[in-house]
Amino acid sequence: MSTEARTATFTAADWSGGVLPYRVGHRKLGMWLFIVSDSLTFSALLMGYAYLRASNNWPTPFPFYPSIVFSTVMTFCLLSSSLTMVFGVSASSRGDKAGARKWILATIFFGVSFIVLHLIEWNHLISEGLRPFFLPEHWVKVFTTPDGIPPTPLFGATFFTITGLHMFHVASGAVYLGVVAARVKKLKHEDIEISGLYWHFVDLVWMFVFPLIYILSVDVGGHLAK
Amino acid sequence: MSAHAHADEHFAGSNKLFISVWVWLLVLTGIEVFLAYKPIPIHFMLTILMGLSIIKAALIVAYFMHLKFERLSLVLTIVPMLVACICLLFVFFPDSFRSSGLRYKFKEQPPVQPQSSENP
Numbered sequence: 001m002s003t004e005a006r007t008a009t010f011t012a013a014d015w016s017g018g019v020l021p022y023r024v025g026h027r028k029l030g031m032w033l034f035i036v037s038d039s040l041t042f043s044a045l046l047m048g049y050a051y052l053r054a055s056n057n058w059p060t061p062f063p064f065y066p067s068i069v070f071s072t073v074m075t076f077c078l079l080s081s082s083l084t085m086v087f088g089v090s091a092s093s094r095g096d097k098a099g100a101r102k103w104i105l106a107t108i109f110f111g112v113s114f115i116v117l118h119l120i121e122w123n124h125l126i127s128e129g130l131r132p133f134f135l136p137e138h139w140v141k142v143f144t145t146p147d148g149i150p151p152t153p154l155f156g157a158t159f160f161t162i163t164g165l166h167m168f169h170v171a172s173g174a175v176y177l178g179v180v181a182a183r184v185k186k187l188k189h190e191d192i193e194i195s196g197l198y199w200h201f202v203d204l205v206w207m208f209v210f211p212l213i214y215i216l217s218v219d220v221g222g223h224l225a226k
Numbered sequence: 227m228s229a230h231a232h233a234d235e236h237f238a239g240s241n242k243l244f245i246s247v248w249v250w251l252l253v254l255t256g257i258e259v260f261l262a263y264k265p266i267p268i269h270f271m272l273t274i275l276m277g278l279s280i281i282k283a284a285l286i287v288a289y290f291m292h293l294k295f296e297r298l299s300l301v302l303t304i305v306p307m308l309v310a311c312i313c314l315l316f317v318f319f320p321d322s323f324r325s326s327g328l329r330y331k332f333k334e335q336p337p338v339q340p341q342s343s344e345n346p
Contacts, residue, residue, distance in 0.1 A: 014299075021299065022296075022297055022299055022300040023296070023297045023300075024296065024300060029300075032300070032304055033304075036304055036307075036308050039308055039312075040308070040311055040312070043311075043312045043315060044315065047312075047315040047318065050319075050322075051318050051319070051321075051322040054319065054322040054323060055322045055323070055325040055326040056326070064263075068259065068262065072259050075255050079248060079251050079255070082248070082286065082290050083245070083248040083290075085290075086239075086244045086289075086290050087241065090239075090241065090244075193292070196290075196291075197291055200286055200287075200291045201291070203286060203290075204283050204286045204287065204291075207251075207279050207282045207283050207286065208279050208283070210258070211258050211275040211279055212275070215258050215259065215261070215262045215275060216262075216268070216272065216275065218262045218263065220262075220263060220265070
């Protein structure tokens with residue numbers, strides 16, 4: 001099966017009915033197509049962010065602590081949750097449903113940790129005065145250029161939209177995995193694999209959000225602390 | 227038969243392999259955080275970070291999402307069109323740079339009256 005899957009690509013017989021042309025079930029194919037369309041949503045948002053950033057005086061306000069420390073630990077949580085999810089799918093493929101449930105619960109734990117850390121990090125910024133369409137007063141003072149161009153208030157809009165949509169995906173993923181964990185004995189292996197696909201996708205998106213939003217906005221000289 | 231085939235396919239990746247992928251992802255993240263504090267010009271920095279992110283994304287898609295072990299026809303259906311669509315979004319950048327040029331028109335030549343700088 002495996003050899004055949006790697007060597008053969010398209011054959012006429014694949015498309016004449018009665019077989020699965022991609023050798024995956026329709027639900028798994030559906031999840032892949034959903035992931036493609038959701039990737040485009042995030043791509044468009046990140047591209048919009050890049051557009052605004054290239055055409056404005058963009059503030060770079062994130063200090064090492066709390067922002068970078070928190071976001072790095074959050075990255076660690078998501079990467080670890082992907083690993084536990086893979087172990088869960090692996091256990092399920094061996095028919096070990098109890099093991100799968102245990103690993104999925106570990107995945108939910110890491111996902112919820114991510115959300116809690118992210119909300120604390122949001123709270124830091126909100127209490128500093130960051131809003132979707134306003135910057136804190138002292139940011140405006142520090143990041144205004146010598147020739148008087150103020151930093152753009154759209155920083156808050158892009159930050160809260162992109163990280164907020166991602167957080168929504170993590171939260172809905174945690175609920176989805178909760179349902180899968182509760183019903184794990186009734187579900188087929190492929191259904192568990194599909195939930196894993198969604199979870200890895202959430203992790204995948206963060207691999208782009210983290211460097212673009214956080215790493216590229218580090219306050220390197222510590223201007224805000226002065 | 228198909229259930230068996232699936233179980234067999236999944237064993238294409240061992241737990242050892244997945245742990246090493248996870249370690250690589252952590253190492254690449256560490257490199258990104260390290261680079262954040264290096265005085266690298268933003269264009270160069272963006273290129274390096276995007277390169278690292280694409281490597282990380284590829285590792286996740288190939289091993290965690292198991293695409294490496296799926297049929298080639300599925301890969302060819304999903305990946306090229308996604309990459310093409312994302313590349314098409316680059317069409318907006320010339321406009322972004324143009325509007326940046328408009329906004330910073332007087333950068334080299336500060337306005338005479340301080341008040342006039344409030345007008346964008």
